[in-house]
Amino acid sequence: MANPESFYITTTLPYVNAPPHMGHAVEFARADMIARHKEMKGVDVFLNTGTDEHGLKIYREAEKKGEDPSKYVDRLSDVFRDLTVSLNMRSDLNFIRTTDEHHKKATEAFWKRCLKNGDIYKKNYKVCYCVGCELEKSLSDLVDGRCPDHPDRELEMIEEENYFFRFSRYQKALLEMYENDPDFVIPDFRLNEIKSFVERGLEDFSVSRLATKQPWGIPVPNDPEHTMYVWFDALVNYVSAIGWPNDIKSFKRWWPVTQYAGKDNLRQQSAMWQAMLMSAGLPCSKRIIINGFIISDGKKMSKSIGNVIDPFDLIKRYGTDALRYYIAREVHPFEDSDMTEDRFKEAYNANLANGLGNSFSRIIKMAHSYEVNYGKLPDIDEVLNKTETEKNYHKAFESFEINKASDHVWSKISFLDKVIDETQPFKKIKIDRPGAEKDIIRLIHGLWEISVLLIPLMPESAKSIMDAIEKRLPPETPLFIRK
16 A cells, blocks of 8 residues: 555546547646645655557557658657646656556566456457447447447447456456445546446456557567557556556555546446456555546537637637636536636636736735735745635545635635725725734735645746745736736
8 A cells, every 4th residue: 555645646648649638638737736735735746647559549540641650659649748748737747658668568567467367368259349439339338329429430340359358257346346435436426327337247348459450559468469459558557657567666655546537437447447456466546536528518529510629729828827727616526517718718807817816916016015024924834724714625625626625715815805995905004004014914924825725726826926925026927917
């Protein structure tokens, strides 16, 4: 088990068949916010993300563009790495690629363990397959004969000899795990969903493809005629990222992992992957947090519809912390969220330009103009443990309800605005300077506390506020300019 003062969190690895979208930005930013909150409380953190780069879909996309698959994935992986930088994720972020040599070796070792334990075998099979999901589909999975997540793609019939994983062997063990840890999957309705899926019975799943049909993948150990199924390969990154199987000391330091995933990954992350870990003799993950989808005007984002929102574009026009704010407070932590640029702009102007930004400017301007000496400021630990109400802030992070932590911060911003309106120190200063200075000191300390609480959510803004207070100088530019 991991040291109680260490914390490992990961996103799923985006599949590099297309550029990043808002769903990736949401998952990346949320994992970073949780990691920063843990770090702020003195916990040692390992944050992982990266790119999933093998499989039939990648091979076909590269082929379509006339590119070598390795060059194709290099180019797309760089774009996802750029997104981590644009979102201002932690500088010590671990970025793993499933084409990394150490990951390939770990995946081979993982395969051999499952094989040795009798959970990988060969058989002929025929199945309906969605290349879009890289998943097999039963009739119950289909809507009008098509995959509900990729209705524009024709399903394919695969009939060949493959290796299979004995998923069916782990039904009882999975159900016992869900029963013993009711917080294993968050939110609870997703736990109920995966329990129902497992209770209906598990079918063994294919973990290889013929190399003649899918040459872009990790070769099966001792059988180069087959390549590993992309999901088997990609899931192993969660252990290869922290040193398994060569650096067991590092692995034990960080494992088990807390995983963010989209609702379309529920089955793979909370059942398939956990069964694979059991087979390999490794402890299961600690927690799986399932996000909803980002939709727009009630519809799935699609280039053909024209409702796609590009995270890079929003960052370029509004700033990194504007997008982080929207993800933190305006996007539901677990349900689908409807997002349009009009809604984004409205939230930006109301809560950043006219909200936090305006409060910051008014308070700093008064302190500077009237040369108020506001004394020693509390350190971060003092702020985090100051009052009973801060417990709600920490509790929200611990339950992955980042929107509630954000609401807590904005309630403090609203309170400062109320104090300004009620005390009006800019008027009082003419008739009662000591009283006005006392009001301004109160406002400065309140703003300082807000900056501390903003560190996990909006680190750039938190630093700008802290710098302005500590240097006792007016900021050169506003925090947020109205759009």
